[in-house]
Amino acid sequence: MDQKLIRNFCIIAHIDHGKSTLADRLIELTGAQRRNKNIDLVMDSMDLERERGITIKAKAVRLNYAVPSGEVFRLNLIDTPGHVDFSYEVSRTLVACEGAVLVIDATQGIQAQTLANIYIAMEHDLEIIPVVNKIDLPGSEPERVLEEIETVLGYKEEEVLFISAKTGEGVEQLLKTIVKKVPPPSGDPELPLRALIFDSHYDDYRGVIAYLRVVDGALNSGQKVQLMGQGTHMEVLDLGYFAPEPRTEEQLRAGEVGYIATGLKSVAECRVGDTVTLTKGGAREPLIGYDLPKPMVFAGIYPAQADEYSDLREAIEKLNLNDASLVFEPESSPILGQGFRCGFLGLLHLDIVVERLEREFSLSLVVTVPGVRFLATKTSGEVITVTSPADYPDPGEIQKVEEPWVKISIITPSNFIGALMEVVQEYEGVYKHTEYMGQFKAIDEAGQRVRLEYEMPLRSMLTSFYDYLKSRSRGYASLDHEFLGYREAKLVKLDVLVNELKVDAFSRIVPPHKAYEVGKAMVAKLKEVIPRQMFKIPVQAAVGGRIVAREDISARRKDVLSKCYGGDITRKRKLLEKQKEGKKKMRMIGRVEVPKEAFLEVMKLN
Amino acid sequence: MEQYAGNFLARSVYFGGGTPSLMSVNQVEGLLCWIKKMFTVQSDPEISFEVNPGTVDYGYLADLRRAGINRISLGAQSFRDEELKVLGRHHTSAEAMSVLDSARKAGFDNISLDLIYGIPGQSLDDWHQTLDRAIKMKPEHMSLYCLSLEEGTPLMEGINSGESPLPDPDISADQYETAEDKLGQNGYCQYEISNWARKGRECRHNKVYWRHEPYLGVGVGACSYINNVRRTNVSDIFQYMAACRGPFGAAVKEEEIIEGEVKKAEAVILSLRLNEGVCFEDVYNPAGAGACQHYGQVFNELTGYGLLESDGSLIRLTRKGRLLSNEVFWRLLPD
Numbered sequence: 001m002d003q004k005l006i007r008n009f010c011i012i013a014h015i016d017h018g019k020s021t022l023a024d025r026l027i028e029l030t031g032a033q034r035r036n037k038n039i040d041l042v043m044d045s046m047d048l049e050r051e052r053g054i055t056i057k058a059k060a061v062r063l064n065y066a067v068p069s070g071e072v073f074r075l076n077l078i079d080t081p082g083h084v085d086f087s088y089e090v091s092r093t094l095v096a097c098e099g100a101v102l103v104i105d106a107t108q109g110i111q112a113q114t115l116a117n118i119y120i121a122m123e124h125d126l127e128i129i130p131v132v133n134k135i136d137l138p139g140s141e142p143e144r145v146l147e148e149i150e151t152v153l154g155y156k157e158e159e160v161l162f163i164s165a166k167t168g169e170g171v172e173q174l175l176k177t178i179v180k181k182v183p184p185p186s187g188d189p190e191l192p193l194r195a196l197i198f199d200s201h202y203d204d205y206r207g208v209i210a211y212l213r214v215v216d217g218a219l220n221s222g223q224k225v226q227l228m229g230q231g232t233h234m235e236v237l238d239l240g241y242f243a244p245e246p247r248t249e250e251q252l253r254a255g256e257v258g259y260i261a262t263g264l265k266s267v268a269e270c271r272v273g274d275t276v277t278l279t280k281g282g283a284r285e286p287l288i289g290y291d292l293p294k295p296m297v298f299a300g301i302y303p304a305q306a307d308e309y310s311d312l313r314e315a316i317e318k319l320n321l322n323d324a325s326l327v328f329e330p331e332s333s334p335i336l337g338q339g340f341r342c343g344f345l346g347l348l349h350l351d352i353v354v355e356r357l358e359r360e361f362s363l364s365l366v367v368t369v370p371g372v373r374f375l376a377t378k379t380s381g382e383v384i385t386v387t388s389p390a391d392y393p394d395p396g397e398i399q400k401v402e403e404p405w406v407k408i409s410i411i412t413p414s415n416f417i418g419a420l421m422e423v424v425q426e427y428e429g430v431y432k433h434t435e436y437m438g439q440f441k442a443i444d445e446a447g448q449r450v451r452l453e454y455e456m457p458l459r460s461m462l463t464s465f466y467d468y469l470k471s472r473s474r475g476y477a478s479l480d481h482e483f484l485g486y487r488e489a490k491l492v493k494l495d496v497l498v499n500e501l502k503v504d505a506f507s508r509i510v511p512p513h514k515a516y517e518v519g520k521a522m523v524a525k526l527k528e529v530i531p532r533q534m535f536k537i538p539v540q541a542a543v544g545g546r547i548v549a550r551e552d553i554s555a556r557r558k559d560v561l562s563k564c565y566g567g568d569i570t571r572k573r574k575l576l577e578k579q580k581e582g583k584k585k586m587r588m589i590g591r592v593e594v595p596k597e598a599f600l601e602v603m604k605l606n
Numbered sequence: 607m608e609q610y611a612g613n614f615l616a617r618s619v620y621f622g623g624g625t626p627s628l629m630s631v632n633q634v635e636g637l638l639c640w641i642k643k644m645f646t647v648q649s650d651p652e653i654s655f656e657v658n659p660g661t662v663d664y665g666y667l668a669d670l671r672r673a674g675i676n677r678i679s680l681g682a683q684s685f686r687d688e689e690l691k692v693l694g695r696h697h698t699s700a701e702a703m704s705v706l707d708s709a710r711k712a713g714f715d716n717i718s719l720d721l722i723y724g725i726p727g728q729s730l731d732d733w734h735q736t737l738d739r740a741i742k743m744k745p746e747h748m749s750l751y752c753l754s755l756e757e758g759t760p761l762m763e764g765i766n767s768g769e770s771p772l773p774d775p776d777i778s779a780d781q782y783e784t785a786e787d788k789l790g791q792n793g794y795c796q797y798e799i800s801n802w803a804r805k806g807r808e809c810r811h812n813k814v815y816w817r818h819e820p821y822l823g824v825g826v827g828a829c830s831y832i833n834n835v836r837r838t839n840v841s842d843i844f845q846y847m848a849a850c851r852g853p854f855g856a857a858v859k860e861e862e863i864i865e866g867e868v869k870k871a872e873a874v875i876l877s878l879r880l881n882e883g884v885c886f887e888d889v890y891n892p893a894g895a896g897a898c899q900h901y902g903q904v905f906n907e908l909t910g911y912g913l914l915e916s917d918g919s920l921i922r923l924t925r926k927g928r929l930l931s932n933e934v935f936w937r938l939l940p941d
Contacts, residue, residue, distance in 0.1 A: 534911050534933060557779035559932040562752045562800045564879060566815045567623070567829035570836060570862060573872060573939070580936040 001074055003189070003255040007182045008213065010078045010093055012118060013103035014111035014478070018133040022103060022165035023061070023077060027244060029171060030063040030075070059199070060211055060257045061244045065175055073179050076241075076257035078198065078213075084113050084480055085346030088293040088325075089199065091120050092273045095288055096198040096213035096257065099127040099182030101174065106132045106140035106162075109449055110148050110437065112411045112480035118153065127182050130155050131174060136164040147438040148449060185215070185255030192283040193217035193225070195252075195276040200267045202321040206237060208264040211257075212276060215287055218253045219260070219276070226282065229274040229290030237261040268324040293325045295343025296404065296483065297350055297462060298387040300331055300368035300505075301357070302339030304596070308363060309338045315361035316340060319353065326353055331388065333505050335587050335599065336366055341388055343373075347462060366596075368505060369603050370462045375402040375486055389507035392493040395544045402486040404458040410469065411437070412477040414447035419472040421452070427465045428511065429456035455484060459509070494519055494548070496602075497540040498526065501590045506602060512543070519549035525605050529598035532556035537592055614820065614832075616645040618811035622656035622679060623827070631669040638674050652810040654679055654718075659705045660697035667705075667712035677716040677809075678709045679749075685739035686732055689725050692770065693753075694760060699739070706743050716807060718747035723785070724778035725753050726761070726770035733781045734788075741792045746807040750785050750800055752778055779929055786925065799879050799928050816880050818873045834869065836862045867940035874901070875935045883922030904937045 013019035063075040080093045094100065100121045104110055121128055130149050132142050142162055149155050161177060163170030187194075199211040212219075219225070221239045226232060238261035240248040252258045264270050275286035303312045313330075320326050327343040344350040350370060357363050374386040377399045386392050408429070412420055414436075421431070433453035461481060469477050494515050496506035510518050519541025526539045530553055541549040561572050586593035619641060621634070634655075641647065654677040655670060667678070682702040684690050690697065709717055719740050723733050740748060753773065755762050764770040786796060794802040798816060801809065814821050823830045827841040840846050840859040849857035864872060877884040905921060908914040913927035913934050927934055 534913070534930060554776075556775075556930070557926075558752075558775045558782070558929045560752065560782075560799065560929055561932060562750070562754075564799075564815070564876070565812060566821050566823060566831065567827070567838065569815070569829075569831075569872065569876070570838070570860075573868075573875075576875075576932060576936040576939055579932060580939050583936070 001253070001256070003187075003253075004184045005071065006074050006076070006185055006255045007099065007178055008076045008078065008097045008185060008255070008257055009099040009101060009178055009182050010080045010097045011101045011103055012080065012114060012121060013133075014105065014108075014114045015083070017103050017105040017108070017111075017114070018165045019079075019103055022101070022131075022133065022163075022171070023079065025165050025168055025171050026063060026075075026077060026175065027061060029168070029175060030065045059244075060242060060259075062241045062257070063243075065179065067176070067179060074256075075175075075178060078257065080117070083346075083348050084116065084482075085344075085349045087116070087120070087482075088291065088345075089272055090117055091124075092196070092288075093198045094121050094124050094126060096196050097126060098185060099129065099178065101178070102128050102130045103133050103165075104131070104145055104149065106134045106142045106145050107137055109141075109145050110152060110411065111478035112409045112451070113478065115152070115409065115411070115451070116480045116482065128153075129161065129174070129177055129181060130159060131161045131163055133163055133165055135162050136167050136169065144438065152435070152437050152451075187215040187254040189216070189218060189254040191216035192281055193219055193276065193278050194283045194287055195219055196287050197227075197270065197272055197274050197276060199272060200270050202267055203261070206261040206263065208262045208267050208270045209259050210262055210270050210276075211259050212252075213257050214252045214254055216254055216283065217278075218251055220251050221249075224279040225276050226279045227270065227274040228277055228283070228286040230269065230271060232264065232269045232274075233279060234262045234264055234270075237263050266321045266324070268320070271324060293345055295325065295327050295345060296372065296458060297344045297346055297370050298341060298373060299344070299350060299370040300333065300336065300339055300341050300388065301328075301354065302333070302336040302366040302368075304364035304366055306337040311361065312339070312357070312363055312365070315357050315363060316342070318361075319356060323353070325349070333390075335503060335505050335589060335594075336368075339366075343387065344370075347466075366600065369508065371509065372404050372457075372459050372462065374489075374491075374509065377401075389493055389509050390504040392507070392509060395492065401489050401491055403489040403491065405455055405484045405487045406458045406461065406481040407432075407484050408454050408456055408461070408479060408481045410452045410454070410477050410479055412450060412452065412473050414450050416473040416476065417450060417452070420469065420477060423465070423468045423472050424452075424454050424456065427456060427460040427463070427468075429454040429460070457487075457489065458483075492543045494522075495542050496522055496526070497538075497542060498530070498589045498594070499537045499539075499592045501592075503589055505599065515541075515543050516548045519543075522602060522605060523549045523551040525602050526598070527551040527553055529601050530592065530594055533592060614645065614822075616641065616647045616651065618652040618654070618814070619647075620654045620811045621675075622654065623825075625658055625661060626655060627657050627662045627666065631666065631673055634670065634675070635673045652677055652716075654809070654811055656681065657705060657709075658697065659702040662705060662708075664708040664712060667709050667714070671713045676714070677718070678714050679718040679720065679747075680706060680709070680745075681720045682706075682740070683720060683722045684725070684728075685736045686728075689722075689728055689732065689736075692725055692727065692761070693722065703739075703743065706745065716747070717745045718749060718803075718809065719743075719745045720749045720751065722751050722753050723781040724773045724775075726765060726773050728773070728777075728781075730777060730780050730784060733784060737785060737788050741788070747801070747803040747809060748789065748794060750782070750802070752782070782929055783925070797881050799923075799931060813880070816876045818869075818876050831864070834864050836864055871938050871940055874938055878921075878923055878934065879931070881922060883920040886916060886919050886921055901938065908934050908937065 011019045011022060060076055060078045063077060064072055065075050066072045078093055078097055080090050102118060132145050134140055135142050146157060146160055149160055161170055161174055163174060165171065194216040195212040195214040197210045197212050200208050203209050221236055223236045225234060225236060238248060239252060239258060240246055241258035262270060273290045277283045303309050316328050325345050328340040331341040332338045344353060347370060354365060354367055358365055375383060376386055376393055377383050378393060378397050379399045410420060431454055435451040437449040437451060466479060469479060490512060491509050492512050492515055494508045494510050495502050523539045523541050532553055533556060536555045537553040539551045539553060540547050564572055587596055653675050655675045656679045658681045683693055683695055685699040687698050706717060721736060721740060765772050789802045793804060795805060796802050797808045820832045821830060822832060826843050826846045827839055829838045837858045838860040839857045846857050874884055905914060912924055913930055914921055915924050923931055
């Protein structure tokens with residue numbers, strides 16, 4: 001195919017703004033697939049993606065579009081993950097495209113994460129086609145959204161398309177616009193092969209399947225190739241494209257998008273962002289700097305039943321074949337037993353991993369409070385990284401501690417500004433900037449939409465921050481964040497002692513002024529959930545050696561079956577047997593029996 | 607039934623559970639006559655009869671006495687009318703007192719009172735009042751039960767809906783300890799977790815259960831324990847009546863052979879309910895009657911918690927241990 005007839009593009013959209021519906025409509029209109037009511041949204045292939053309305057893995061679909069003049073264009077639609085946790089994947093997907101369709105919901109307007117992705121697309125010089133979707137809905141406000149696009153992104157009215165992916169209105173026009181505006185790929189077919197990996201997944205039969213965009217040269221089935229960044233060598237076992245089902249081809253040429261089967265055992269050997277070239281006569285320079293997404297959020301994952309540890313290990317290893325950004329190492333806790341300390345790209349990534357472990361491997365898990373990675377400089381000058389509160393050095397050993405900060409961007413109707421500013425400040429946010437997203441067409445009673453910019457410790461974001469943000473804005477506010485770097489922090493480790501014994505699983509890293517409040521809440525919760533025992537149990541929260549909060553669980557005095565005659569004996573014995581069974585399920589903190597549920601409740605406490 | 611006749615010596619008879627006073631005295635006499643015909647009955651047996659206040663008069667009680675009944679167990683429950691109302695009882699405290707008076711006049715010199723503590727809304731002072739009134743009437747025996755709340759009962763529904771307060775277990779514990787002190791000061795000796803008596807007036811019949819000795823239960827829902835088998839009859843009256851016309855044993859709903867570790871555990875648990883306790887030898891000597899391998903260790907642990915004490919020959923619950931006896935008992939069950 002003539003390179004001039006190829007268009008590579010992706011869709012940028014917020015969750016539920018209609019990306020998958022639009023993709024489905026494009027596929028239908030170009031005849032790649034007959035409309036099938038059962039598989040409405042073909043781009044979301046994982047069950048989990050479909051259920052959560054998010055796209056975790058990018059895929060590519062080849063569409064053939066014939067314009068009235070008779071020319072047939074080849075459109076490669078590359079799907080992008082929409083969530084900020086996967087911004088590294090987004091950026092690599094965008095590099096594989098020349099254009100992006102920006103979809104904005106006519107009932108909602110621009111959302112914070114969408115904005116972040118648009119900026120990445122602009123950085124990579126993509127041709128952006130702004131589209132206002134869902135104009136068929138009764139609550140849609142296309143004019144207000146248009147004004148936002150004009151004000152925030154600087155597009156003119158005539159550049160913006162108004163469509164309904166659901167009814168198909170305006171989608172034909174969108175196809176024409178893509179062909180007209182998105183430039184054809186510019187690579188050189190005569191140069192040595194260079195292809196960019198923008199996604200990969202592990203297949204039980206064919207090993208790692210890598211999705212790539214050939215930039216220069218051509219890639220043939222059976223060729224020996226290597227990754228320029230990682231140095232991995234492999235053979236192209238199979239090669240092809242999706243339409244949307246896989247189709248084998250002999251060759252992918254410059255400008256084309258497709259997949260290769262590599263036979264590799266793990267996606268870790270074939271990372272997104274790396275450049276594929278030929279082993280013999282390959283290119284000298286990779287396409288872009290190849291990077292490893294760094295885990296930002298850490299949590300312990302333990303099996304609910306201690307005997308499921310080896311199952312958990314197997315499950316995590318298997319999941320890791322498909323998800324190279326998940327890092328893990330064995331960890332053990334006196335109370336939770338053996339498990340893993342895992343690193344994730346963000347909270348959503350954590351949720352997805354836990355849900356997949358539970359669903360695909362039928363495991364029941366205990367997940368500890370998520371935290372960040374701290375850098376602690378000891379008085380000896382040694383710098384250590386701390387991802388678990390249990391490893392946090394004693395106050396006397398610490399020279400300084402640094403923690404990750406993020407820039408956050410909140411888009412909200414102006415009526416909620418006051419309430420949200422309060423929330424952000426409570427969570428240690430530092431105000432930076434306010435931007436109004438429109439001027440006159442704000443007819444909504446919640447007021448005109450505004451973008452607020454703050455900087456805050458990532459640690460604060462991992463708590464109930466998002467829930468508060470949503471509830472204080474009646475669900476309107478959207479949030480995006482971006483890693484800024486490490487900054488010096490004033491933090492202390494808050495320990496919880498049950499009957500004088502420190503419980504690692506309950507330790508937290510908090511700012512000193514919050515130690516009292518958090519400690520008090522935790523001991524109060526423990527008092528509520530730990531059943532009374534035969535002796536008095538002090539429950540304390542401490543910073544270093546200093547007790548900041550204390551509650552006593554008084555000794556239980558009465559546990560007696562007062563009536564026990566001839567007819568009662570069997571039944572009462574059965575009650576005692578039940579009591580004995582219940583005791584077996586208890587976890588022990590020293591000699592204090594604590595139900596597992598109690599642990600979870602305290603760990604969940606924000 | 608005949609198969610038991612002669613093999614066992616009947617030392618006591620107990621009419622109870624339900625409302626035996628619904629029977630005519632003639633029926634009671636007939637039953638006693640039949641028992642004496644079928645079994646060898648020890649001379650001077652204890653023959654108890656349960657009575658609910660408000661259901662009997664002096665004449666009935668006098669007839670019972672003449673028929674051979676020599677012990678009355680009176681379900682007084684409380685001597686405070688508002689508590690009786692909470693419990694859903696239809697009698698008043700005045701009626702309970704009058705039945706006791708009538709029983710005395712009818713010639714009963716062995717009377718037991720049942721009282722309940724741990725009632726929603728019942729304070730420590732309220733309980734003192736009931737105990738004082740009970741002591742004043744000089745019964746020979748008292749059984750004190752903590753109210754057990756069962757799901758589905760009107761009382762529990764009242765608590766769930768917030769109409770009645772949930773009884774505070776610490777107040778119940780105070781009430782129990784108060785009773786221990788008060789009854790002790792007034793000449794009652796505690797001989798079991800829930801039972802007190804004047805000297806020599808312990809209920810002989812009930813001690814059979816705690817000593818793991820055999821008993822024969824007759825009637826709807828009745829339970830027997832003979833030759834290491836515990837049998838429970840059906841609890842439906844019509845089913846029971848139909849079964850009575852059938853072969854022997856047709857009325858049995860459940861049958862359990864009590865043997866091995868379970869038997870040992872039951873024996874030790876039931877004996878520990880008694881203040882006399884359990885024989886040291888039985889527990890520590892692996893060949894002893896109640897021995898389980900791990901008992902030595904468990905008894906040491908429980909002694910450490912202050913729930914058990916021992917004088918070298920007998921092991922018994924402490925005052926604290928009686929209130930926390932389930933903590934002792936479940937540890938004695940086999941794995």
